[in-house]
Amino acid sequence: MDMLLLYIKDLYNLSRIRFVVNVLLMIALGMLEGIGVLMIIPLLVVSGIIPGIEATSGMTSVIRGICQNMCVTLSLPVVLLLYLSVIWVQSWLKRYQSLVNFDLQQSFGVLLSARLYRAVVYADWQLIISRTKSDITNIIISELMRVYVGLNYFLQITTTVLTTLIQVVICVLIAPVLTCFVLAGAIVLFIFFQNFVKESRKMGQNISDLNRNLLFDLTENLNGLKEIKSHGIELVQINNFIKIRDMMKQNLSEFSQIQTRTDMLYKVGSAVFISLFLFSAIEIFKLNPQEFIVISVISARLWPRLSSFQMGLQNINNTLPAFRAARELENQCLAAGERLPENEASKKIDLYHGVQFRNVSFYYDSSSINYSLNELNLFLPAGRTIAFVGVSGAGKSTVVDLLIGLLKPKEGNILIDGKPLLENLLQWRNSIGYVPQDAFLFNTSIRDNMLCFCPDASENEIWNALRLASVDFFVNGLQDGLDTLVGDRGIRLSGGERQRIVLARALLRKPTVLILDEATSSLDLENEKRIQEAIDGLQGKMTIVVIAHRISTIKNVDRIFVLEQGRVIEQGNYRLLMENKESRFYSLACTNQI
Numbered sequence: 001m002d003m004l005l006l007y008i009k010d011l012y013n014l015s016r017i018r019f020v021v022n023v024l025l026m027i028a029l030g031m032l033e034g035i036g037v038l039m040i041i042p043l044l045v046v047s048g049i050i051p052g053i054e055a056t057s058g059m060t061s062v063i064r065g066i067c068q069n070m071c072v073t074l075s076l077p078v079v080l081l082l083y084l085s086v087i088w089v090q091s092w093l094k095r096y097q098s099l100v101n102f103d104l105q106q107s108f109g110v111l112l113s114a115r116l117y118r119a120v121v122y123a124d125w126q127l128i129i130s131r132t133k134s135d136i137t138n139i140i141i142s143e144l145m146r147v148y149v150g151l152n153y154f155l156q157i158t159t160t161v162l163t164t165l166i167q168v169v170i171c172v173l174i175a176p177v178l179t180c181f182v183l184a185g186a187i188v189l190f191i192f193f194q195n196f197v198k199e200s201r202k203m204g205q206n207i208s209d210l211n212r213n214l215l216f217d218l219t220e221n222l223n224g225l226k227e228i229k230s231h232g233i234e235l236v237q238i239n240n241f242i243k244i245r246d247m248m249k250q251n252l253s254e255f256s257q258i259q260t261r262t263d264m265l266y267k268v269g270s271a272v273f274i275s276l277f278l279f280s281a282i283e284i285f286k287l288n289p290q291e292f293i294v295i296s297v298i299s300a301r302l303w304p305r306l307s308s309f310q311m312g313l314q315n316i317n318n319t320l321p322a323f324r325a326a327r328e329l330e331n332q333c334l335a336a337g338e339r340l341p342e343n344e345a346s347k348k349i350d351l352y353h354g355v356q357f358r359n360v361s362f363y364y365d366s367s368s369i370n371y372s373l374n375e376l377n378l379f380l381p382a383g384r385t386i387a388f389v390g391v392s393g394a395g396k397s398t399v400v401d402l403l404i405g406l407l408k409p410k411e412g413n414i415l416i417d418g419k420p421l422l423e424n425l426l427q428w429r430n431s432i433g434y435v436p437q438d439a440f441l442f443n444t445s446i447r448d449n450m451l452c453f454c455p456d457a458s459e460n461e462i463w464n465a466l467r468l469a470s471v472d473f474f475v476n477g478l479q480d481g482l483d484t485l486v487g488d489r490g491i492r493l494s495g496g497e498r499q500r501i502v503l504a505r506a507l508l509r510k511p512t513v514l515i516l517d518e519a520t521s522s523l524d525l526e527n528e529k530r531i532q533e534a535i536d537g538l539q540g541k542m543t544i545v546v547i548a549h550r551i552s553t554i555k556n557v558d559r560i561f562v563l564e565q566g567r568v569i570e571q572g573n574y575r576l577l578m579e580n581k582e583s584r585f586y587s588l589a590c591t592n593q594i
């Protein structure tokens with residue numbers, strides 16, 4: 001519940017005025033409904049339906065006084081007109097309140113999802129890789145949706161409570177003892193249903209878990225659909241999917257059973273209490289007809305409200321795990337936030353001397369410290385081309401992630417021209433062009449893909465970058481040229497074309513440091529040759545860092561670092577390293593491990 005209260009506080013902070021207006025409207029609506037009910041008495045008095053009722057007290061005398069002041073005789077049309085006016089104002093306010101409520105919820109929806117998304121995007125990379133993408137997606141989309149639903153229920157039951165309280169006060173004024181009798185019945189029923197509330201919360205947790213599993217399976221399967229189809233295991237995947245979906249169905253129908261059971265039991269319970277009430281009102285308390293009618297009308301409305309209050313409570317409890325999941329993710333991300341200064345978004349850093357790794361150690365999992373990099377010392381000279389080689393798991397990608405500032409050293413420092421990298425993190429990242437192994441393109445045109453990291457680039461600059469990446473001829477030959485759509489993750493292009501466009505996109509930023517993370521490892525010889533030519537053409541123009549998987553990519557580089565178990569064991573240029581037949585590099589090269 002404390003999570004729910006935190007969100008209510010957020011809702012209040014989002015728009016205090018709208019929140020207060022909303023609550024005031026709820027109170028006004030409750031009062032109007034009470035007045036509407038009380039209007040029944042003057043109606044009965046004036047109509048003479050029940051003969052012999054004293055018309056000098058309560059609501060009748062109030063209305064009579066108003067009529068006298070306005071020089072109007074109290075008659076049936078006048079009472080009916082007043083009654084209609086009350087109902088009209090009430091309906092108008094109800095509509096207005098619904099609109100205010102809807103607007104408040106929608107704004108809150110935008111605020112919550114934007115706030116959470118922002119927290120995720122600004123969070124430290126190590127936190128992001130420790131959680132699955134589908135888990136994060138599930139929380140931002142499904143769990144937040146359940147948060148809005150929970151808040152909606154909260155606002156609904158707040159309205160119910162306020163309206164009911166006002167009516168209970170009216171009842172107490174008319175017949176205190178009988179009202180206490182009805183309330184006691186309500187409290188007994190309420191206590192009886194508390195187990196259902198607990199059960200609802202447990203089911204809510206199951207729904208959260210199943211939602212997460214379903215999205216995880218779906219994302220994984222769609223990502224691996226090519227492999228799934230290639231191995232003919234579609235049926236296994238479909239059955240898995242149906243199994244989780246069935247579990248969700250089972251869970252939701254159990255929850256719906258609780259809800260309908262509550263409704264049913266409330267109806268039966270209320271019928272019992274109404275019978276007892278009627279009996280005691282007539283036989284024991286001997287109420288006069290007008291009191292009897294008003295209390296009957298109010299308690300007839302009270303029972304359905306109690307039932308909807310109970311179900312609202314169950315629904316809120318069902319959504320509480322979603323509140324917790326969303327809050328936890330947000331808190332985790334905020335605690336691991338990078339706090340990048342937004343006014344430095346377009347600033348870059350020039351590299352004059354080079355990048356120094358000084359005693360850098362890094363591990364991924366704090367619970368079992370297993371060093372991926374161990375006291376790494378190396379210098380990447382500015383304007384040179386540097387390569388990292390080593391067997392799988394040696395630590396090449398970790399070095400690059402540290403160089404970009406995505407990961408932070410657990411020990412030691414990374415210095416850019418002598419200054420700590422982390423002091424100017426955003427400027428440093430603005431100065432980097434990065435081509436990952438699995439080149440990623442957005443599902444839009446080549447032009448938009450080029451402009452997404454460099455929105456102000458001119459047409460000329462785009463073509464220059466394409467030329468540098470040896471892909472200008474290819475784009476020129478396409479029917480729609482730069483406006484060609486590339487498909488989901490660039491699926492309409494070959495691996496080599498995709499890789500060269502990603503290289504062009506990185507070059508469009510005119511980076512100080514170009515990082516190629518095994519950029520040619522998945523390409524055929526022809527494409528590899530083209531990329532290699534493009535890279536060779538860039539040598540000397542910027543600092544280039546290559547993670548190499550093929551010997552051909554590193555023959556011309558200025559310095560090679562050989563990594564093993566997170567340490568640099570050898571360094572030098574290709575010729576020097578190959579001359580030493582005892583070197584690890586030589587054995588890696590001869591056994592085709594690079």
Ligand SMILES: Nc1ncnc2c1ncn2[C@@H]1O[C@H](COP(=O)(O)OP(=O)(O)OP(=O)(O)O)[C@@H](O)[C@H]1O
Pocket residue numbers: 129364365372390391392393394395396397398399
């Ligand atoms: N996200 C992660 N969580 C935990 N351990 C990781 C993670 N990423 C890498 N590691 C571990 O860190 C070590 C270095 O991994 P890294 O990916 O840097 O190696 P690599 O040389 O780039 O390997 P490859 O050539 O296969 O990509 C390995 O032992 C690996 O298991």
